[in-house]
Amino acid sequence: MTEIKNAHFTTLKGAYDTEKMEATLRVRRYDPETKKSRFDNFTVTIPVTASVLDALDAIKDTHDGTLSYRKSCRMAVCGSCGMRVDGGAALACKTPMKKFVDAGHTITVSPMGNLPVIKDLVVDMAPFWQKIRAVKPYLDTRDVDVPEKEWRVEPAASDQIHKESLCILCGCCVSECNSMESDPEFLGPAALAKAYRFVGDARDQDTRERLRDLNGAHGIWDCTRCYFCNQRCPKHVDPRDAIAKLGAESFKEGFTRDEGAKHAKVFVDSTYKGGYLRETELVPKTIGPVNAIKDMPFALQLARAGKVPNPLSPHKAKDNDEVKRLWKLLEKEAKGQPRRANAKHPDAVQGD
Amino acid sequence: MNCNGTEFANRDACHVLAGIRHHTYSAYTRGIAVHCFRRFLVIRHDVIVLGAGLAGMRAAIEAKRAGVDVAVISKLHPTRSHSGAAEGGINAALGNATEDSPATHAFDTVKGSDYLGDQDAIEIFAQEAPGDIYELEHMGAIFTRAADGKLAQRPFGAAGAPRTIYSADITGHVLIHVLYEQLVKHEIKVYEEFFATQVVVDGGQCAGVIAWDTQRGGLHAIQANHVILATGGVGRMYYGTTNAFACTGDGMSLAWNAGVPLKDMEFLQFHPTTLKSNGVLITEGCRGEGGYLRNKDGDRFMVADAPNAMELASRDVVSRAEWKEIADGRGVDGCVMLDLTHLGWKKLQSRLPGSRELAMDYAGVDPIEQPIPVRPGAHYMMGGVDCDVWGETIVPGLWAAGEVSCVSIHGANRLGGNSLMETVVFGRRAGQAAAERVKEQGDTGARIEASVLADEDRRIAAIVGNSEGERPGVLREELAKTMYDKAGVYRTEEALTECKEKVVELRERAKTLKIDDHGSIFNTDLTSAIELNSLLECADCLVTSALARKESRGAHSRLDHTERDDDHWLKHTLNWNDNGEVRLDYKPVTITKHQPLARSY
Numbered sequence: 001m002t003e004i005k006n007a008h009f010t011t012l013k014g015a016y017d018t019e020k021m022e023a024t025l026r027v028r029r030y031d032p033e034t035k036k037s038r039f040d041n042f043t044v045t046i047p048v049t050a051s052v053l054d055a056l057d058a059i060k061d062t063h064d065g066t067l068s069y070r071k072s073c074r075m076a077v078c079g080s081c082g083m084r085v086d087g088g089a090a091l092a093c094k095t096p097m098k099k100f101v102d103a104g105h106t107i108t109v110s111p112m113g114n115l116p117v118i119k120d121l122v123v124d125m126a127p128f129w130q131k132i133r134a135v136k137p138y139l140d141t142r143d144v145d146v147p148e149k150e151w152r153v154e155p156a157a158s159d160q161i162h163k164e165s166l167c168i169l170c171g172c173c174v175s176e177c178n179s180m181e182s183d184p185e186f187l188g189p190a191a192l193a194k195a196y197r198f199v200g201d202a203r204d205q206d207t208r209e210r211l212r213d214l215n216g217a218h219g220i221w222d223c224t225r226c227y228f229c230n231q232r233c234p235k236h237v238d239p240r241d242a243i244a245k246l247g248a249e250s251f252k253e254g255f256t257r258d259e260g261a262k263h264a265k266v267f268v269d270s271t272y273k274g275g276y277l278r279e280t281e282l283v284p285k286t287i288g289p290v291n292a293i294k295d296m297p298f299a300l301q302l303a304r305a306g307k308v309p310n311p312l313s314p315h316k317a318k319d320n321d322e323v324k325r326l327w328k329l330l331e332k333e334a335k336g337q338p339r340r341a342n343a344k345h346p347d348a349v350q351g352d
Numbered sequence: 353m354n355c356n357g358t359e360f361a362n363r364d365a366c367h368v369l370a371g372i373r374h375h376t377y378s379a380y381t382r383g384i385a386v387h388c389f390r391r392f393l394v395i396r397h398d399v400i401v402l403g404a405g406l407a408g409m410r411a412a413i414e415a416k417r418a419g420v421d422v423a424v425i426s427k428l429h430p431t432r433s434h435s436g437a438a439e440g441g442i443n444a445a446l447g448n449a450t451e452d453s454p455a456t457h458a459f460d461t462v463k464g465s466d467y468l469g470d471q472d473a474i475e476i477f478a479q480e481a482p483g484d485i486y487e488l489e490h491m492g493a494i495f496t497r498a499a500d501g502k503l504a505q506r507p508f509g510a511a512g513a514p515r516t517i518y519s520a521d522i523t524g525h526v527l528i529h530v531l532y533e534q535l536v537k538h539e540i541k542v543y544e545e546f547f548a549t550q551v552v553v554d555g556g557q558c559a560g561v562i563a564w565d566t567q568r569g570g571l572h573a574i575q576a577n578h579v580i581l582a583t584g585g586v587g588r589m590y591y592g593t594t595n596a597f598a599c600t601g602d603g604m605s606l607a608w609n610a611g612v613p614l615k616d617m618e619f620l621q622f623h624p625t626t627l628k629s630n631g632v633l634i635t636e637g638c639r640g641e642g643g644y645l646r647n648k649d650g651d652r653f654m655v656a657d658a659p660n661a662m663e664l665a666s667r668d669v670v671s672r673a674e675w676k677e678i679a680d681g682r683g684v685d686g687c688v689m690l691d692l693t694h695l696g697w698k699k700l701q702s703r704l705p706g707s708r709e710l711a712m713d714y715a716g717v718d719p720i721e722q723p724i725p726v727r728p729g730a731h732y733m734m735g736g737v738d739c740d741v742w743g744e745t746i747v748p749g750l751w752a753a754g755e756v757s758c759v760s761i762h763g764a765n766r767l768g769g770n771s772l773m774e775t776v777v778f779g780r781r782a783g784q785a786a787a788e789r790v791k792e793q794g795d796t797g798a799r800i801e802a803s804v805l806a807d808e809d810r811r812i813a814a815i816v817g818n819s820e821g822e823r824p825g826v827l828r829e830e831l832a833k834t835m836y837d838k839a840g841v842y843r844t845e846e847a848l849t850e851c852k853e854k855v856v857e858l859r860e861r862a863k864t865l866k867i868d869d870h871g872s873i874f875n876t877d878l879t880s881a882i883e884l885n886s887l888l889e890c891a892d893c894l895v896t897s898a899l900a901r902k903e904s905r906g907a908h909s910r911l912d913h914t915e916r917d918d919d920h921w922l923k924h925t926l927n928w929n930d931n932g933e934v935r936l937d938y939k940p941v942t943i944t945k946h947q948p949l950a951r952s953y
Contacts, residue, residue, distance in 0.1 A: 002923075004912050009679045009842040012727075014686050015592065016833065018629070032873045049714070061825030061907065064622035065868030065877040070432075073596040075632045075710060078432040078524055094713060118567060119874040125429065138533035139492030148491045152501030158494065165494045165519075165526060169431055 018047040023101045024057055028110035030118045040064070041106070046097060046210020052109065053081050053092035056121075069121040076234060079170030083108045083121045089175035091234045095257060112175035112207030114184070127184070128171050131191040135214070140206035144334065164197040164242050166235045173229035173239050185218045191228035192220060196242040199249055211250045220246045262286050267308045272327055275317025279309050363737040384687050397423045397541075397784075397789045400561055400576040402548050402603060404526075405433035405770065407583030407754025407779035412860040414783030416538045420790045422783075423541040425548055425563055425574065427598065427879070430532045434596040435583055435754075435775060438524025439635035439706060441506060441516035441778070443769035444862040448498060449505040449514035454478040454510045456879050459946060461770060464510050465734075466906035466916065467948035468616065468924070468941055473741045475760045475944065477770075477777055480786025484516055484776045493530040496518050497704075506703075507640045508768045510666035510953060512660035516769040521635045521732040522705040524772060529908075543574070547879050548602065550808050551579055551750065557798035558610075558749030562808045566879060569872025571809050573800040576795070578749045578786040581607060581737060582779060585755040586890045588883075590730030591832040592627050594633035603756035605886035607737040608893070612745045613926040613937065615758040616735035618891065618898035618908045621766055622841050624670040625690050626729030627715050633689060634707050634726055636768040639663040641703050644691040644773075646723065646741045647672065661953035664683040668765040668907045669953060671728040678727060687725035696720075728841055732771060734762040734888075734907065735897075738926060743782030749789070749796065753782040760924065763941075764906020815881050816872075821864040824880040830856050831884075831891060839895050844911045855895055859888045893927040901925065 007274050022045050030037040045060040053071055060067050070080040074093040090114050094190040100107050108148050115123040173189035180186045187195075195214055198204045220243050229239040247264060249255070256265060261285040270278045283299070284292035317323065366692040399840050401412045404426035415422040426433070445452040458478035462469055477604060489495060489503065496519050498504040508516040512919040519526040535542065546563040549571070553559060583603030587595025608614055624645070625634040639645070645663050649651045657673045665673075674688045697720050700708050704719075711717050711724045735760035745760070754775040782813030832856075838851035862884055869877035904910050905919035926937040 004844055005914075006676075006679075006842070007844060007846075007909055009676060010840065010844055010847040011837040011909060012675070012678055012686060012840070015836065031871075033871055047629070051630075052631070057825065060876075061829075065823055066867070068869075068874045068876050072428055072432050073434060074630060075437060076713065077437050077522070078428075078434070078596065080428070080432045089583045096713075119871075123876050124567075125528075129429075133536055134853075138537040141490070146490050149486055150495075150503050153497055154501050155497045155499065157498050161494065165529075166522070166523065167369050167529075167531075168436075168709070198492075201494075203492065210708055286905070 002303040016139070021048050021098070021101050022096050023050075024106045024347065025052075025055055025059070026057075026106055026108045027059070027120070029067075029120050030117050032109070034057055039108075048098055049115050049290070050097050051093050052090075052095045052097060052107070052195070054083055055097050056092060068119045072244050073112075076098075077168055078169035082112050082170040082172045082175065084112060084175065087109045088174035088231050091170060091172065094234050112171055113182045114177060123171075125171060128169075128174055131187050132169065132194055134187065135191045136206070136210065137194050137198070139201060139204055141203060142205040142322065144205055151203050153202045160278065161200040163192045163237055167193050167197070171233065172232045172234055173237075174344055175234045176228040178226045178228060179222050179224050182219060183222060186222045187214075187218055187220075189223075189237065192223075192246060193237050193239040193242040196246050197248060207249070208253055209252050211246070211255055214246055215250055215255045215258050215261070219258075220250070221258045221263075241314070259286050271323065274322040275323040280311040359752075360365035363510060364833055372483045375554055393425075395572065396575040397421050398576065399423075399578040399580065399786050400425060400574055401580045401582055401783075402426075402551075402561060402606075403433070403582035403584060403754070403756070404430035404535075404542065404623035405430070405435035405584050405715045405754060406527055406531060406775035407435075407581060407756075407782075408580070409528075409535050410587055410776050410779030411580045411582060411753055411783035411786070413531065413534050413538055414538050414780045416540050416789040418784060418787030418791075420787045422787075423543060424535070424575075425543040425546045425561060427545060427566065428548045428600070429544050430535060430542060431528055431868075432598075433528060434599055435772070436525045436528035437596065437633065438527075438772050439521045439633060440508065440637040440640065441518030441769045442485065442527070442772035443508065443511065443767070444479060444485040444517060444773060445515055446485065446503060446505060446514070446517065447513075448502045452513040452515055452661065454481070457481065457515060460510060461761065461767055462763075462946045463949075463951055464765055464767040465761070466762030466951055467918070467943075468619070468760070468905060468944070470763075470942040471759050471944040471946060472916045472942045474761055475772065476741055477761050480777050481773050484731065484754050484773070484780065488527065488776065491530050491534055492518070492725075494526050507664065509636055509639070509664045509670070510661065511769070516637075516640065518637065520702070521637050521704050527772065527776075535695050535946050537763075546572070547882065548606060549812060549882060552800045552804055553610050553747055553750070554798040554800065555746070557796045559800050562800065562805060564812060564878070566874055566876075569875070571805065571812060573805045577796045577798055577802055578751065578790060580743065580782050580786055581750070581752040581756050582754045582782075583756045585733045586887065587730045587733070588828070588833050589831060589887045589891045589894070590620075591829070591836040592628070592727065592729040592772065593631045593832075594729050594731045596622055596629075601733075601886045601890035602883065602892075603752070604736055607745065607750065607752065607756075607890045608889060608927070608929045610747060612747055612930065613738045613748060613928045613933050614735060614890070614893050615738040615924050615926055616760060617733070617765070617893040617898070617927055618901050618925060619734035619762075619764045620730055620894060621667055621732040621734060621907050622671040622728035623731035624667055624674055624728055625724075625726040626731070627689055627710070628685070628725060628727055629714050631729045632710050632731075633731070634710065635704070636667070636726060638690060638692055638704055638707055641699060645670070646689045646691050647677045648684045649682065653677050653682070653688070658953040664766060665953035666765055667731075668909070670907060671841050672854055674726075674728055676815055676899035681697050683727075684725060687727045690719075690726045691723040692719040693723065700756060723760060732762075732766055734758070734760070735762065735925075738924075742779070742785040743778055744785065749798065751782045751786055753779045764908060801822070814866070814876070816867060816875065816878050818864055818867050819870075822861060823866045824862075824877070824884045825939055827862055827865070828880075828884050828887065828896060829860055831855070831887060834858075835891060835894075839898055842892075842909050842911050843898055844906045845899070848895055850890075852895045852899060854889050857889065859892065862888055880900075892934050896936060897925040897927060
């Protein structure tokens, strides 16, 4: 038999060589059959490049096969492995272990919040998907004739929904949502970002109806603007920004009757007029004079605690003209931005 | 209805219930009977789609539009499917960037396949691709646009024109979400986190699927005369792989055990640019946008093997060139360098932001400043379930589409951007064909018998009840290293023989596994045991086919048979299941216009 040329090509030497480290994790466990929860500590040997997910795999393969968690792509695109690391939601596959090991810190891994736990780190995502479905999550081009080829959309118009299109529906934002904690029916950051993905889409013809629905109960104005969703989103979707954009679009379409919308409007008007937020006006203008009177005992309580500013403070800031100049600058900038371009607008897109 | 969630502790009692003493409650909704055997839920649909990636969802949408009752079964939520990880793009000859035609697309694909692709199927594929792209766009896909508002197209490996439509470097993500949106719009029933354990054939006809409900526990017979397999690939049998943990060849194993042969399993594509740490893919788009591959001396080594196409030669060619550099000591820590530094911040940030983030997260380098260390990793199974141009297998009623199938479009080597397109074209065709068959035939009478369900339950119970042996994860890693070392980019008789012996040994050792979790709710110990079995069966098919094919063609490169041998090997390999052993057989390749030529780039 003739000698094989380059026989050393078959196996790459050192293909698995990696530096290893020892890591300890504290993992929240929940057994659905006994309905009991506890914390377990595990110490595992993992490569220095390992993620929290790799560490969980090491636990499962070498210590305890009963540990349950979701995983699939391990590259931060499938959205399966959302869980809390030291109390805040993150993708386990996108969280490197090395920094914790170097700091000598034992991380605590627990299931995401605002969703019922099924087992260990696995949560029931059904309420999450229900909210996604509630925002009519598909393009609606209505009765507009579909072009033979593609819709023509300018790159700038397409960029309007770029951030929202990055969402992988992992639920990390929902896990940390403060509003949802007090109102479980609040649509929440993920569903609202999804909603803006369509409201901002040049091809969608359902903008007005979408915005009307989003202005209803448990809608966009129930967000408390804590920005936890922006902070926790592993894909830089910035759901709170999407909610703000939905608010702005709602104003343009004339949906200003929700208390949340009125509240936002007082901020805008008051600062424009006087350079100050006149808090005395805030409550009556938001919830109406009758309700404001009803809330007087509460207001007095606040006043006694020193939490009501002096209603007689100056009504105009000294350099109010500067505020107005700033205002005009912002307005000009907003006009310069590419507008939502669809068939309802003059810069309409059409197919070939 | 108390049909779910009975614990495994009562499994003996359950066997009795399943087989003999079952209580039947039935509810009739829209003509569909829902029987409830206490613990076993028996459901009926016209068409079942197994897997909810691009091919599966596209098939389901088409069947639903045709008006039949269709449901999807998936071990993951649809948007978790691995189609979502595809980065670079999807090929169709739109001619938006430069002149292009389906005929050129077809020729590039035939040549790329090293003439092993079936040319009738490739013609259909290239012809129907543009229509499917426009449809995806109308569904709402957010593709990257050119300045004129049309869909932008970028160059990809071994393509005669810029043909790849894309969405920055997250094309798969955008598509998986747009099809999921359509799934919601069409109100298609999804059995989420249901793990299929058996495709049942009754009297030579497809009868449905038996599936384990991961979330609640319980084994269910889901009756359907038509089952479309769309379960994706099998990359997890390799150590260095771009594939998700979920890509374990489940559908291939299900079909193989249902008596359908697997075709061309020796052709496993290695992607040239994957990260060493965890195999994560860095898109071919990086080279499409002008990236260079360099060895440790900084030389662009592709000049030796593909002086014209350079880094944009087809994937098998680039992977071999890289592997050679590393094996000959011209690599850096077992990798070569993907250099994007000359592209500039702006281009990287607008066209390849995802790749930049992946490199920073998993390789610790910012490609704006430093080259990314990459090496070839197992990426795509060109082979799969043998089926025709409508996706139908030899078992009437059993269909396949996407990576699980082998139509064959890709032959011995797939071109980048063709797999996403295949999922959509052939997913649609399978959905359409299955729906038409339902309308023509009505009920074929094939059924999953209670005894079959009871047998399957005993099998699953035996796996869950086992606590002697090795853990599934440990055996999987041993398999993955064996495959990467002995059946990688370059192969020899000697290495493949060792590989085969090892795979046979592992299959034996996997008969008893150490299962810690004996519960029924979210028992991922159980599912990984079943997945390991699928991987081992597919690995056995791969290595057996590779040992037999004494030539080098496309992704199958033998150091002891370095030339392509059209006289003896211009044929498809078939792997039959012969009582658990692999039996080889062959069938001819369909050639229409393009006679085999020497392939160079």
